[in-house]
Amino acid sequence: MPVLSVSKILADIAAGADTPEAAVARSRALIAQKDGALHAFAALCPDDAAVTTQGPLAGIAVGVKDIFDTFDMPTGYGSPVYEGYRPASDAPIVAMARARGAHVIGKTATTELAFLQPATTVNPHDPAHTPGGSSSGSAAAIAAGMIPAAVGTQTGGSVIRPAAFCGIAGFKPSFRLFPSTGMKTFSWSLDTTGFFAASAQDVALFAALLSRRDLTADPLETAPRIGLYRTAVWNEASAEMRAAVENAAAIAARAGATVTELDEPADLSRGRDIHAMIQNYEAAISLGDDLARHRDALSPVLRNALEEGAGISPPDYDAARRIARHARKAATGLFDTVDVLLTPSAPGAAPRDLGQTGSALFNKLWTLTGNPCVNVPGLADAAGMPLGVQVVGRFGRDKLALRVAHWLEGRIAA
Secondary structure (H helix, E strand, C coil): CCCCCHHHHHHHHHCCCCCHHHHHHHHHHHHHHHHHHHCCEEEECCCCCCCCCCCCCCCCEEEEECCECCCCCCCCCCCHHHCCCCCCCCCHHHHHHHHCCCEEEEEECCCHHHCCCCCCCCECCECCCCCCCCCHHHHHHHHCCCCCEEEEEECCCCCHHHHHHHCCEEEECCCCCCCCCCECCCCCCCCEEEEEECCHHHHHHHHHHHHCCCCCCCCCCCCCEEEEECCCCHHHCCHHHHHHHHHHHHHHHHCCCEEEEECCCHHHHHHHHHHHHHHHHHHHHHCHHHHHHHHHHCCHHHHHHHHHHHCCCHHHHHHHHHHHHHHHHHHHHHHHCCCEEEEECCCCCCCCCCCCCCCCCCCHHHHHHCCCEEEEEEEECCCCCEEEEEEEECCCCHHHHHHHHHHHHHHHHC
């Protein structure tokens, strides 16, 4: 299905072949045409909202996950508890987007409080399949060609997994590279702001212009060194997903990359195992008032997670944090001989089940360690559903991860 490209829109505007007003108007028309079937948006900006014509992102219509505060639209956090809630100000990431000229066109659907209870969004490739979560609407809106860029968050796998399921690029930056304040916190040690766009080049350009950082996916001077990282949970991936990762590695090798197989250190396996303990302990504190005052309005899956988190003792939480520190150190060591890792973005294609959002098994470790990750689209299963492969970079080397992802995406498409 046709998608909108950040790079092309900005190039056309710079060349005088398009205008910011016209680009935003096309997105608004596409949302009106398509979203009735997809349910990617929870709210749209006012019809009379002015389109900024100044700034490096002028003309880019951006969807913002409805977990971030916006002054001009309701912020419902995907929960009936907050239906109609109107914050007085924008979250910092939203304010950054507006300051750079982007048009915040709407709030994209999120799972309940960014956890596991699905939103009503469906997968644009097949409406019987989940689009993933928790950034369901952000991924679906890009994949359906309604908008060129979107903002999401990841606490387990909520950027990379929906990007993989919807067949687009997703970028989870290094932890704290972008602000995650002004949003409904779930886990302060894990919540990470991320981005969606049609391709790795597009998502890199959007992140670069948004942040004023050098994150563009410039062409590589030499082929990369790639670590084929099967992980300790490799056999939890479907046969088609395992074949997709191996195929991507083979494509990279034929294009000149050095591909090396890497085993998973025990410290990283332990890190994956304690992710849920850290997440749920912090969530029980972050959402403790919601549980206490609105218990019956919360889904059973969220209530159970919060109650489980409340039962974790501080000493056990502190022990889990020590394991996380060891995992981060072990993750850094993986990049002594390679530029990036290549691993599954998800256990397989999007499940044919709108009652779930899929598993974060192949994402949550990298959220814990804070490493930058990029979903690389372009592969598919026998039914034509997207299969994403994940490029993982060294902490703080986001630009290199984006450059390699762009390089690999181009070789897969060739």
